[in-house]
Amino acid sequence: MTSVATLPARDPAARRPRPRSYLMCRPEHFEVTYAINPWMDTSDPVDRALALAQWDALRAAYEAHGHSVEVIEPVAGLPDMVFAANGGLVIGEKALSARFANPEREKEGPAYHEWMAGRGFAEVMAARETNEGEGDFAIAGDRILAGTGFRSARGAHEEVAEYFGMPVVSLDLVDPRFYHLDTALMVLDDTIAYYPAAFSGPSARLLAQMYPDAIIATDADAEVLGLNGVCDGYHVFLTDKATALAEQLRARGYEPIGIDLSELLKSGGSVKCCTLELHRVRTAAGSGTD
Structure with a gap:
């Protein structure tokens, strides 16, 4: 399942944004009433009005840059449903809904499955293996x-490889602060940005071999979830607190778009966590997925 082929470098001057389709969930029920990761502190109150305003700003930024946003109805009692990336994986006309690891979030899986089933995809399957969607699966x-x-x-890696018919590269996470892949690695256009210390030694070496020109995040940028971002091929939407990472991206020909999601960070999520991409399969001269 592991491939070590490198991607061809792209001329930074040739970078262009491509319209994307995203699924989001408004944080109408967002709160921190349990702690299932090191970011969550039940004694630190959430300003829901501010969380809603910050989420609205993210959605507006996507739409202002030419992307379409669909919104799933939030469910009362599921405060982390705002983190739509965890709801599943959608590639072309196939969708796989998530099977959450923690009981506090397990009802999110059926909620996202119902949305997928009602949208008209050719095939929708509920995961058998525990997986949290694009939280741990990144299309590259x-x-x-x-x-x-x-x-x-x-085992979810094998399930995803079989279901979507794509090779899957397994990477081991070792730092509980970076409990999902999307907190420690961001796919860009022809490369990635990542934080090596979040991975086991073998996985970090594998990434270095696969992506010798990757952007390496600083400790400071990783610790504000700077890698929890979304790239459209040119624009990179990420927390406005990841200043060094923004400078590195700009030097590589990307245009960083800073977004303040400080309230949602109280639950361990940022830009990518709020965004499930509905990947379209490329056709004709293209290959892979957007």
Whole structure:
């Protein structure tokens, strides 16, 4: 399941944004009433009005840059449903809904499955193996990078590879602060940005081999979830607190778009966590997925 082929470098001057389709969930019921990761502190109150305003700003930024946003109805009692990336994985006309690791979030899986089933995809399946969607699965060209160690079982990597017919590269996460792959790695256009210390030694070395030109995040940027971002091929939507990472992205020909999601960070999520991409399969001269 592991491939070490490198992607061809792209001329930074040739970077162009491509319209994307995203699924989001408004944080109408957002709160921190339990702690299932090191970011969550039940004694630190949440300003829900501010969380809603910050989420609205993220959605507006996507739409202002030409992307379409669909919104799933939030469910009372599921405060982390705002983190739509965890709801599943959608590639072309196939969708796989998540099977959450923690009982506090397990009802989110059926909620996202119901949305997928009602949208008209050719095939929708509920995961058998524990996985938390794009939280631990990142589409990178013709392959999928997959995290394990905290929330998604290694068996889920095999399930995803079989279901979508794409090679999956397994990566071990070792730092509980970076409990999902999307907290420690961001797919860009022809490369990635990542934080090596979040991975086991073998996984970090594998990433270095696969992506020798990757952007390496600083400790400070990783610790504000700077890698929890979304790239459209040119624009990179990420927390406005990851200043060094923004400078690195700009030097590589990307345009960073800073977003303040400080309230949602109280539950361990940022831009990517709020965004499930509905990947379209490329056709004709293209290959892989957007």
